[in-house]
Amino acid sequence: MKGEFNRPSVTMRNAKRPIGFFVHHQGHGHVRRASALIELLPPRPVTVFCAEPELFEIQRPDVTVVALPDFHCQPPATRQLLHQPNSTALDCAPLGVNALREGMGILAQWFREANPALVVVDVSAEVALLARICSVPAVKIRMHGNRSDVAHEAAYSASVAMLAPFDERLEQPEYPNTFRAKTEYVGGLVGKRTPTRGRAAARDRLGLPQDQMIIVTLSGGGGLGANIGSLTMAARAFPNALWLLIGRVARQGHETDFYNLQLVGWVENTMDYICAADIVVAPGGDNTVHEIAQVGRPFICIPEWCYYAEQECKARALECLGAAVYAPTWPADFSRWRTLVERAQACDLDVQRSLTCPNAAEHGARFLDRLADSLWEEEAHTHPLQGGPEVANRTLGEIRLMTQRT
Numbered sequence: 001m002k003g004e005f006n007r008p009s010v011t012m013r014n015a016k017r018p019i020g021f022f023v024h025h026q027g028h029g030h031v032r033r034a035s036a037l038i039e040l041l042p043p044r045p046v047t048v049f050c051a052e053p054e055l056f057e058i059q060r061p062d063v064t065v066v067a068l069p070d071f072h073c074q075p076p077a078t079r080q081l082l083h084q085p086n087s088t089a090l091d092c093a094p095l096g097v098n099a100l101r102e103g104m105g106i107l108a109q110w111f112r113e114a115n116p117a118l119v120v121v122d123v124s125a126e127v128a129l130l131a132r133i134c135s136v137p138a139v140k141i142r143m144h145g146n147r148s149d150v151a152h153e154a155a156y157s158a159s160v161a162m163l164a165p166f167d168e169r170l171e172q173p174e175y176p177n178t179f180r181a182k183t184e185y186v187g188g189l190v191g192k193r194t195p196t197r198g199r200a201a202a203r204d205r206l207g208l209p210q211d212q213m214i215i216v217t218l219s220g221g222g223g224l225g226a227n228i229g230s231l232t233m234a235a236r237a238f239p240n241a242l243w244l245l246i247g248r249v250a251r252q253g254h255e256t257d258f259y260n261l262q263l264v265g266w267v268e269n270t271m272d273y274i275c276a277a278d279i280v281v282a283p284g285g286d287n288t289v290h291e292i293a294q295v296g297r298p299f300i301c302i303p304e305w306c307y308y309a310e311q312e313c314k315a316r317a318l319e320c321l322g323a324a325v326y327a328p329t330w331p332a333d334f335s336r337w338r339t340l341v342e343r344a345q346a347c348d349l350d351v352q353r354s355l356t357c358p359n360a361a362e363h364g365a366r367f368l369d370r371l372a373d374s375l376w377e378e379e380a381h382t383h384p385l386q387g388g389p390e391v392a393n394r395t396l397g398e399i400r401l402m403t404q405r406t
Contacts, residue, residue, distance in 0.1 A: 016044035017117035019372055022127045025052035028221055029287045030122050032191020033165055038063060040365035068106060071099035091125040091151040104130060111136045117372035125155035132158035137375055139163055142183055145308030161371060161396060163364055165189035165286055167355045170317045182396060186364040187357025188290035194271040196295050202275035212242050216277035219247035220285050223304030228255050230330035235261040237334040246273055279344050284311030293356040298344035299324040322348035367403045374399055
């Protein structure tokens, strides 16, 4: 259902309180992740807020998708407001931007009228802080990156929990223990799990040769695309290999085409190409990383530019586990490509496959549902300030145990 959000009664004692999802629209990873969690939530009202609501295809009658105005690239109302310094307490909150004020107003209105159990934030430091200010529990989706700034640490502190859509072994060593303790690691969460095939079956399905080395390059919708100039060097470094380019590519206008470098473009069956590959070259987006891990292929990770070096941090973590080879930039010479391919062939594919979890979305949905209920369970009994020793104060650890047992 799309449109205005439902306005339930403030009294929620006899029904499940609603859960909200704020979902960033950049790339498709956030939407896929949120959709996977929402589809597996037990029945309860859910309201999704996103600047591109058409990206959602959730088939549940209890889910409402609400459009938020996109404030990105919107100018402030005056030059004086444009010149005001950024607040170190906030990540991105320019002054005088009508779309930003309207979006935050829509969220605040829903907090007031829906009286939700919690809101899942994927991702925005400001929305997590707004939820806390409005006295609404927030669960922040955990992402990699150098996010030790005041704004992000304030958002982590303001959240009742964080949900990490990756294996705990991929956590950054500098991530503070205080935040790690309130983070639920659900394992590698793939937005939509597609059945995998053997290499030979995938090549038959795609009409690809069985006896040729095939290197597949993936590029999603969240960045500039694969560097076609660098890939022409790769094609010349391995003239007997077939290089297939899936997704967006970035041209500079001086590239030369080669017979063993094929631009496939956007496809619906990305998993078939991963299955058909001998080696995969890809950025470090969550969905991409876990789709590759689901199959298990030698992996050269070349991060896209992302705020807070998100993909660089993830690529380093993958390399530390032996699950990928990290290349900071696109190679500009033959020898570097040859070195990367040689190193990729030594990836530990057992470790790589262990990073994805078939039940990750179910685990995450169950955790959110249990947390939402536990935060409000005393409402139907005695108020904690009025005594009542029989009322349990359920901790995150207890919720984790309940989630694992189910």
